[in-house]
Amino acid sequence: MKVPLLDLKAQYATIKAEVDAAVAEVFESQQFILGPKVEQCEEAIATYSGCSHGVGVSSGTDALLACLMTENIGVGDEVITTPYTFFATAGVIARLGATPVFVDIDPRTYNLDASQIPAKITDKTRAIIPVHLYGQMADMDPVMQLAEKHGLIVIEDAAQAIGAEYKGRRAGSIGHYGCLSFFPSKNLGAAGDGGMVVTNDLQRAEKLKCLRDHGAKPKYHHKIIGGNFRLDALQAAVVSAKLPHLDGWTAARQRNAKRYDQLFSKSGLPVSLPFTGRDRHIFNQYVIRVLRRDELKSFLQKKGVGTEIYYPVPMHLQECFTYLGMGRGSFPESERAANETLALPIYPELTEAQQDYVFNCVREFFADGAGEAVRTGAANLSTSMD
Numbered sequence: 001m002k003v004p005l006l007d008l009k010a011q012y013a014t015i016k017a018e019v020d021a022a023v024a025e026v027f028e029s030q031q032f033i034l035g036p037k038v039e040q041c042e043e044a045i046a047t048y049s050g051c052s053h054g055v056g057v058s059s060g061t062d063a064l065l066a067c068l069m070t071e072n073i074g075v076g077d078e079v080i081t082t083p084y085t086f087f088a089t090a091g092v093i094a095r096l097g098a099t100p101v102f103v104d105i106d107p108r109t110y111n112l113d114a115s116q117i118p119a120k121i122t123d124k125t126r127a128i129i130p131v132h133l134y135g136q137m138a139d140m141d142p143v144m145q146l147a148e149k150h151g152l153i154v155i156e157d158a159a160q161a162i163g164a165e166y167k168g169r170r171a172g173s174i175g176h177y178g179c180l181s182f183f184p185s186k187n188l189g190a191a192g193d194g195g196m197v198v199t200n201d202l203q204r205a206e207k208l209k210c211l212r213d214h215g216a217k218p219k220y221h222h223k224i225i226g227g228n229f230r231l232d233a234l235q236a237a238v239v240s241a242k243l244p245h246l247d248g249w250t251a252a253r254q255r256n257a258k259r260y261d262q263l264f265s266k267s268g269l270p271v272s273l274p275f276t277g278r279d280r281h282i283f284n285q286y287v288i289r290v291l292r293r294d295e296l297k298s299f300l301q302k303k304g305v306g307t308e309i310y311y312p313v314p315m316h317l318q319e320c321f322t323y324l325g326m327g328r329g330s331f332p333e334s335e336r337a338a339n340e341t342l343a344l345p346i347y348p349e350l351t352e353a354q355q356d357y358v359f360n361c362v363r364e365f366f367a368d369g370a371g372e373a374v375r376t377g378a379a380n381l382s383t384s385m386d
């Protein structure tokens with residue numbers, strides 16, 4: 001049997017008519033840049049995310065970059081974030097000449113450990129970027145309290161977390177900005193690159209709209225130095241057509257997560273399962289921890305099961321960040337996670353038979369009795385959803 005990590009063709013088969021019609025409408029209109037399709041998408045996603053404004057941009061990366069630019073963050077400034085994330089989170093900080101300052105993660109959730117932030121705040125700190133990794137939100141209360149106390153901006157990296165909730169509030173609606181990605185593998189994926197900033201602040205939204213269009217207002221009169229960070233109308237149309245399905249897909253991901261939890265918990269295998277509290281985890285990824293991770297990955301690959309490592313090298317150990325001078329051992333939990341985590345197929349269209357196959361392959365791998373449970377800092381084999 002073949003079980004890919006993600007099956008976008010299976011998803012497309014269920015929504016082909018709607019997506020094709022939405023794309024055809026854009027072709028009929030020949031309005032490809034900004035315009036009504038983008039505005040409709042902005043309104044719908046902002047509402048979905050519990051925010052009053054949405055600004056469509058070219059990618060999740062550019063969403064983060066544009067937020068930092070809106071705050072004039074640059075040379076001499078420091079921005080606190082996690083080293084255990086996709087490159088974009090740290091890359092945008094460095095691209096503007098600011099310094100990424102890392103704090104280690106909570107080993108249960110893989111999200112930044114807010115209790116370590118105070119030790120990293122200096123006169124130069126301007127912002128915090130918590131990342132809601134795998135679809136589960138970071139512990140936002142202490143982040144917001146610290147931000148308020150020190151006058152810092154909070155930019156939520158919600159690229160993997162559209163619709164996730166923390167104490168009943170949606171990803172992107174708690175900080176000053178929320179950054180979403182419509183990269184095709186995200187829970188709400190476009191047919192290419194796309195992203196959005198959501199915010200409850202009108203002035204910030206207006207500045208973002210200006211920045212994404214070369215800082216021009218009106219056209220050809222450049223108030224500020226921006227860039228071309230616009231969301232295509234075609235991508236907006238695809239995202240809008242998919243949005244009504246998002247809650248159903250999320251529910252399917254949550255069902256699949258619960259089923260994996262049940263299968264693995266009963267098995268006694270040395271596999272540590274995702275930890276979640278009572279908040280809404282949208283399972284962009286279902287990530288297990290195992291000690292013989294690389295061996296398990298190759299074994300599953302031979303069996304036709306797609307998996308991925310998110311992420312094999314934490315930011316402070318990336319070659320391009322050598323200049324930050326943080327060697328191995330600087331962030332032990334991030335480094336350990338980078339060696340032990342493995343994402344299993346969790347996409348909505350995954351069948352029970354496919355899921356059983358994935359589980360049975362993992363069981364077969366451990367059949368030699370080797371491997372020991374990994375330490376997580378939380379109880380092993382905690383279940384995902386109550």
Ligand SMILES: Cc1ncc(COP(=O)(O)O)c(C=O)c1O
Nearest residue numbers: 059060061086088159181182183
């Ligand atoms: C945590 C995180 N931040 C930022 C991004 C960047 O988003 P994009 O690929 O749309 O530029 C991603 C997407 O891969 C991500 O997972």
